[in-house]
Amino acid sequence: MSGSNVKKGSSSRAMEWISSACRFAADKNDFRRNLLVNLGLFAAGVWVARNLSDFDLMSPQPVT
Amino acid sequence: MGGVLAASPPAPPPGAGSSASLGLTVPPGFGTPSVSSVVPPTGETKETPRRQLEAETPLINPGAFDECHRKCKDVFPLQMDGVRVVVNKGLSNHFQVNHSLLLSTSGESSYRFGATFVGSKQTGPAEFFPVMVGDMDSSGSLNAQIIHQLTAGLRSKLAFQTQQHKFVNWQGDAEFRGKDFTATVTIGNPDVLAGSGIIVAHYLQSVTPAVALGAELVYHRRPGEEGAVTSLVGRYTGSNYVATLTVGSAGAHASYYHKASDQLQVGVELEASTRLQDTSVSFGYQLDVPKANLLFKGSVDSNWVVGATLEKKLLPLPLSLLLCSFLNHRKNKVQVGFGITVG
Numbered sequence: 001m002s003g004s005n006v007k008k009g010s011s012s013r014a015m016e017w018i019s020s021a022c023r024f025a026a027d028k029n030d031f032r033r034n035l036l037v038n039l040g041l042f043a044a045g046v047w048v049a050r051n052l053s054d055f056d057l058m059s060p061q062p063v064t
Numbered sequence: 065m066g067g068v069l070a071a072s073p074p075a076p077p078p079g080a081g082s083s084a085s086l087g088l089t090v091p092p093g094f095g096t097p098s099v100s101s102v103v104p105p106t107g108e109t110k111e112t113p114r115r116q117l118e119a120e121t122p123l124i125n126p127g128a129f130d131e132c133h134r135k136c137k138d139v140f141p142l143q144m145d146g147v148r149v150v151v152n153k154g155l156s157n158h159f160q161v162n163h164s165l166l167l168s169t170s171g172e173s174s175y176r177f178g179a180t181f182v183g184s185k186q187t188g189p190a191e192f193f194p195v196m197v198g199d200m201d202s203s204g205s206l207n208a209q210i211i212h213q214l215t216a217g218l219r220s221k222l223a224f225q226t227q228q229h230k231f232v233n234w235q236g237d238a239e240f241r242g243k244d245f246t247a248t249v250t251i252g253n254p255d256v257l258a259g260s261g262i263i264v265a266h267y268l269q270s271v272t273p274a275v276a277l278g279a280e281l282v283y284h285r286r287p288g289e290e291g292a293v294t295s296l297v298g299r300y301t302g303s304n305y306v307a308t309l310t311v312g313s314a315g316a317h318a319s320y321y322h323k324a325s326d327q328l329q330v331g332v333e334l335e336a337s338t339r340l341q342d343t344s345v346s347f348g349y350q351l352d353v354p355k356a357n358l359l360f361k362g363s364v365d366s367n368w369v370v371g372a373t374l375e376k377k378l379l380p381l382p383l384s385l386l387l388c389s390f391l392n393h394r395k396n397k398v399q400v401g402f403g404i405t406v407g
Contacts, residue, residue, distance in 0.1 A: 031341045031343070034342070034343050038336070041334075041366060042318065042320075042333075042334040042345050045345065045347045046320045048330075049305075049320060049322040049324070049331075050322060052322070052330060
């Protein structure tokens, strides 16, 4: 009983932390925070762009 | 991925038989033995031939200042609303007319008649001057541009915009392209009687074959008020990517363009405005499949706007079909566009 209560408590705390982190990141009122979040998103976008693998849309489909 | 000159061991000097690093002369085809017991850092041996190659490669013209972010911007889809029909008709090698009909749900529907004239003075492959482009809508509002190559390095442009009978915008610019730099001066809406106008000066210099640096100065004046805004731009061009940064008192604009393959190009943009106190990031990609006559562009940005356009050539007919859709999840709005281009 106490074990399941502890688990429920930790998962709800994790959900609370995630939702407060999302609210913090999405808050448009603070320009500096907004800039930092978008700089991080820009760096993530550059990382994704540089690590996209070369693929050919017209290559023949693999035979199953 | 990465630069052409990335990670490769230095090749033995071909034919000349000289070692740049040690100053010894060796027969052609023989490498120079290491005379130091200390192994040089790997970065040093990889950087030296790259610096030598950069020093030997002559600097080329960096292009126009306004084109610095162009490669990245071209990856993103253009927003379109309503139905658009464009008919292009070439009347001769020099003259072409077009009819554009726009039926819009959000704005006003319009019909525009346009004409393009291209002269016979050839300055390069597929470059003819003068070029005159104009279009007029059913209420008499005119947009017109005249572009002419005055000398080998000097190009001028005049642009006019009217709203019915009243001139709204008129500007002229002169662009000079040197061996390794581009300088442009633009005068916008000059009014000698009222003492108002805008002057914009651009300068872009190739510093190395990969790096270009530049500056922009905007001076505006009207009765009782005048001011100037400056910004600096830096661009780094790799083998398959271009990174550009513009920083000024009005804000910053960073863009990264990456060509992942012949079919896939990706662009990332960051815009920050100190005046509006707002920033945004956009991620866009372009899929080009020439075998299927298909061009697909998609984008997503930090304002929760997701958009895409699909352009398909309906060969053998001289038709192009354009489908466009933009969803703003934050405002719960959707914009859908449909277009056909004939000719």
